[in-house]
Structures are given as structure tokens and as C-alpha cells.
Amino acid sequence: MKRQLCYLLAALALGACSQPKQMLTISVSNDLPISRQGELVELSMEQVSKQLQLKETDDLVLTDADGNELPYQLTYDEKLLFAADVQPSSAAYYTLRPGTPTVQQSVIACGRQYPERLDDMAWENDKVGFRAYGPALQACGERGFGYDLFPKRGTSEPVLETLYADELDSLHWVKYRELAAQDKAKAAEYLKTFSYHVDHGYGMDCYAVGSTLGGGVAALLEGEEIVYPWCYDTYEILDNGPLRFTVRLTFKPMTVGSDTAVVERRLITLDAGSHLNRTVVTYEGLSEQHPIVAGFALHNAEPVVVADQQAGYITYVDPTTGPNQGEIYVGAAFPVRLQKAGTVLFTPEERKQHSNAYGHLLGEGIYEPDGQFLYYWGFGWSHSDMPDAAAWNAYMKEFTQKMNHPLQVNVK
Numbered sequence: 001m002k003r004q005l006c007y008l009l010a011a012l013a014l015g016a017c018s019q020p021k022q023m024l025t026i027s028v029s030n031d032l033p034i035s036r037q038g039e040l041v042e043l044s045m046e047q048v049s050k051q052l053q054l055k056e057t058d059d060l061v062l063t064d065a066d067g068n069e070l071p072y073q074l075t076y077d078e079k080l081l082f083a084a085d086v087q088p089s090s091a092a093y094y095t096l097r098p099g100t101p102t103v104q105q106s107v108i109a110c111g112r113q114y115p116e117r118l119d120d121m122a123w124e125n126d127k128v129g130f131r132a133y134g135p136a137l138q139a140c141g142e143r144g145f146g147y148d149l150f151p152k153r154g155t156s157e158p159v160l161e162t163l164y165a166d167e168l169d170s171l172h173w174v175k176y177r178e179l180a181a182q183d184k185a186k187a188a189e190y191l192k193t194f195s196y197h198v199d200h201g202y203g204m205d206c207y208a209v210g211s212t213l214g215g216g217v218a219a220l221l222e223g224e225e226i227v228y229p230w231c232y233d234t235y236e237i238l239d240n241g242p243l244r245f246t247v248r249l250t251f252k253p254m255t256v257g258s259d260t261a262v263v264e265r266r267l268i269t270l271d272a273g274s275h276l277n278r279t280v281v282t283y284e285g286l287s288e289q290h291p292i293v294a295g296f297a298l299h300n301a302e303p304v305v306v307a308d309q310q311a312g313y314i315t316y317v318d319p320t321t322g323p324n325q326g327e328i329y330v331g332a333a334f335p336v337r338l339q340k341a342g343t344v345l346f347t348p349e350e351r352k353q354h355s356n357a358y359g360h361l362l363g364e365g366i367y368e369p370d371g372q373f374l375y376y377w378g379f380g381w382s383h384s385d386m387p388d389a390a391a392w393n394a395y396m397k398e399f400t401q402k403m404n405h406p407l408q409v410n411v412k
Contacts, residue, residue: 024051026094029408030086032401038273039086039402040243041409042079043096051411052098061099065092071105076238076246083243083272084407107241108272110158116168121235123245125272126156127385128378129203130215132249132268138231145228146214146297150196151328151381152203159203163196199325199383206320207328210355212297216332216377218266218281220256220367221291226360227256229264243272253285261285275386276333276378276399286369291339294375295362296330297354298343305361306393307341312404313396314341316361317389318379326382329392332363333376333400340364376403 026043030036048054062070062082072082086092111123119134129150137144152159166172172194180187192198196205207215213226220227232249239246251264263284270277281292296316304317315331345359367373380386380395 022052023095023097024048025412026096027091027410027412028084028086028094029091029410030089031408032405033088034398034401035088036084036086036402036407038083039407040081040271040273041084041407042081043409043411045074045078045080047411048080048096052096054098058098059100061097061101063095065094069101069103070094071103071242073105073239073241073243075244081243086407105242107158108156109243109245109270110241111160111245111247112237113235114164117164119231121232121247121249122150122160122164123247123270124150124152124158124160125245125270125274127273127275128152128380129160130270130277133231135231135233143211144209144231146209146212146217148205148209149207149215149328149330149379150203150205151207151379151384153381153384155202163203163205166194167196169194204325206322206325207318208299208321208355209297210357212354212357213295213360214297215330215379216277216294216296218279218292218294218373218375220283221293221364222257226293227254229254239269245270256283256286256290257288259285259287274378275380275395276331276376278376279374281373282371283367286367288369290367291364292367292373293362293364294332294334294377295360296332298345298358298361301358303343303358303361304389305343307343307361307363309338309341311397311400312338313400314361314363315389315393315396327389328379328381329386329389330379331377331392331396333396333403334363334365335374335403336365338363338365
């Protein structure tokens with residue numbers, strides 16, 4: 001009888017070992033004395049699948065320490081992405097198990113190409129919106145090098161579809177031209193009802209780009225001259241929400257020094273809740289080391305800037321393009337120590353060539369052949385959740401701390 005009982009216990013133990021693990025515990029640790037709320041963290045889906053012995057058809061349920069179900073996203077590079085809330089110098093715990101999710105995640109970070117607007121690539125999250133100019137604009141001969149900015153307010157919902165739809169509605173423009181032929185003042189008032197250059201309660205386009213780096217573009221230097229990238233040539237949207245948007249932009253071959261077929265690629269990622277894009281820039285066909293800069297056009301003669309080379313970030317107060325539109329606070333953060341940080345002003349003749357901008361605020365690094373240049377760039381708006389420059393500078397300072405001290409994720 002005793003021998004049979006031992007056989008039974010051994011069989012049960014062997015069966016238990018062969019059964020799939022039904023739950024993973026995820027710890028997210030914060031080593032900074034500041035709160036980390038809604039910050040996105042990643043798990044390797046390869047690791048999750050292996051540890052839970054998942055089948056291709058299996059879904060997952062994610063919960064916090066109180067048992068509340070949380071939304072997540074599976075990304076193109078096989079990561080499981082979710083928003084963590086972690087107190088200062090502390091850890092938060094989450095559980096992941098096979099099951100059918102019941103929480104529906106609304107789309108927060110998303111974007112698309114707008115062929116109806118000269119191939120704009122535009123994207124947004126709950127805080128901010130952006131666009132990069134496309135091949136149709138370049139074919140028109142317009143020199144649009146930089147990123148454009150869409151300040152948002154009053155909503156966390158996507159608004160770019162609405163802004164573009166109203167701006168590009170052909171019936172609006174037919175009526176506008178009819179009015180303009182009779183009364184230009186009435187036409188101007190009507191234009192305000194549908195233009196995305198007017199704030200209708202949820203944001204607008206009030207940022208000037210022109211033939212500058214605009215709102216955060218990176219570019220190589222040839223000597224002291226910026227090698228301006230033109231509009232992107234092709235694109236690939238890799239993630240399109242609900243929590244992360246990722247697009248890869250590829251540019252036509254260009255000449256840099258003795259290299260005549262240098263191809264630039266940008267991998268741009270915008271996460272829910274962030275004012276900044278994470279961007280990785282690479283140059284295929286570049287044979288020599290080059291300085292590389294990233295920064296912003298200066299639109300006033302006495303710019304208010306912060307250029308903290310030691311901390312690794314730059315900021316600037318942009319005056320916007322019209323009255324009563326507040327201020328746009330732009331900034332970039334650099335994980336690698338900068339070689340230089342500061343303003344480079346245009347001569348009067350250069351101003352004419354660069355849409356009357358006064359110069360650039362730049363952070364400068366070094367690009368190595370077959371390497372990459374990683375940086376973060378974005379903005380806040382005084383009509384939204386950044387009341388003044390002090391709030392924006394505090395945000396950027398804290399962001400660089402978080403950038404240099406990422407949340408640590410462990411799975412058991």
C-alpha cells in the first residue's frame with residue numbers, strides 16, 4: 001500500500017511539472033524618488049509565450065495588484081506593452097495569465113498618411129500631434145524639411161482625422177471662393193469655421209516650419225552646414241495603437257561629402273501619455289564619421305532657450321503663428337552626451353533662405369558609420385497642460401531623469 005501511494009504521488013508530481021504555468025507575476029521597479037504614472041513598459045512576448053506555454057490562439061489577461069484588468073498592446077517587434085503606475089523608489093506588481101480580456105482599450109496613439117493633403121504623414125496621442133511632409137509636397141517644389149506640430153487641448157481623443165476632413169472638404173472651399181468673389185471679409189470669417197489653423201476647441205496648427213528643421217528634425221552636418229533632409233520618400237506604419245504608434249520613414253539617396261548614395265531612415269515612436277517622440281535615425285551608405293544635430297527653428301529675435309549640455313536636453317519657447325494662440329514649448333532630450341548645445345543664428349541673407357526664421361536651437365552629437373542616433377523630441381502648449389515655460393522645463397528635466405533611469409521589469 002505504501003509503495004502504491006509513493007507511485008501515485010510521483011505521478012501527480014510529474015503531471016504537475018508537465019502542466020503549463022498558468023500565471024506570471026510582473027514586478028516594475030522605480031529607482032527614482034519621483035512618481036512614474038502611466039509610463040509604458042515592455043515584456044518580451046517570446047519570454048511570455050515560453051513561460052506560459054501559450055498556443056497561437058491564446059489570449060492574455062493583465063491585472064494590477066488589486067485585481068483590476070488593464071489594457072495592453074502587442075507591438076510589431078513582439079513586445080507586450082502596458083502602462084505602469086509606480087510610486088517613488090518603489091515597485092508595482094502585475095499579473096499576466098491566459099484568458100479572454102474584457103477591457104476594451106480605446107485608441108490613444110495612432111496615425112496615417114494623408115494622400116489627400118500632399119502625402120502628409122500625421123500622428124498623435126492624447127497630448128500632442130505631429131506631421132512629416134511627404135513626396136507629393138516635394139514634387140511641388142516646396143522646401144518643407146522639418147516636423148510640423150499640432151497642439152491639442154480639451155480632449156484625449158484622436159482629432160487629426162476631423163481637422164484634416166474639415167480643412168480639405170471641397171464644399172467648404174467652393175463656398176469660400178464664392179464668398180471671396182463678393183466679400184473678402186465674409187470669406188475670411190467663413191474660413192475660420194473649418195480651417196485647422198483655427199482652434200475649434202480641441203487644437204489647431206499654429207506652428208511654422210518652412211525651410212528649417214521645424215519642430216525637432218535631426219540632420220547631418222557637412223562642415224558647419226546642415227545637410228537638410230527633404231520630404232520622406234516611403235513609409236511603413238508598424239504600430240497603430242491603441243497605446244503606441246510607430247512609423248518608419250525612408251528618404252531618397254542624397255550626397256554627403258564623398259558619399260553619393262546615403263539613405264536616411266527614421267524610426268519614430270509615440271507612446272500614449274507622452275509629449276515626446278522616440279526617434280532612431282540611421283544613414284545607410286555613410287562611410288565617415290559626421291557631426292549630427294537635432295533641434296528647432298527659432299521664430300523670434302531674442303529666443304528664450306535652455307541648452308543643458310550636461311543634463312542632455314534643450315528647450316525653446318515658440319511664439320506660435322498668430323495672436324491669442326499662446327506659446328508652444330518645444331524640447332529634445334539626448335541619451336548620449338552632447339558635443340554642443342545652443343543656438344546658431346542666421347545672417348540676414350540666410351533668413352531669407354529659411355522662411356525668415358532667426359536660426360536654430362541645436363543639440364549636437366556624433367554619428368558613426370553603421371551606427372544610429374537616438375533622441376526624443378516634442379512639445380507642450382500653454383493652452384493645454386503646460387501653463388508656462390517653467391512647467392515645460394520641469395517636464396523636460398524630469399523626462400531626462402526617467403530616460404536615464406528606465407523602469408526595471410522582471411517576470412516570474
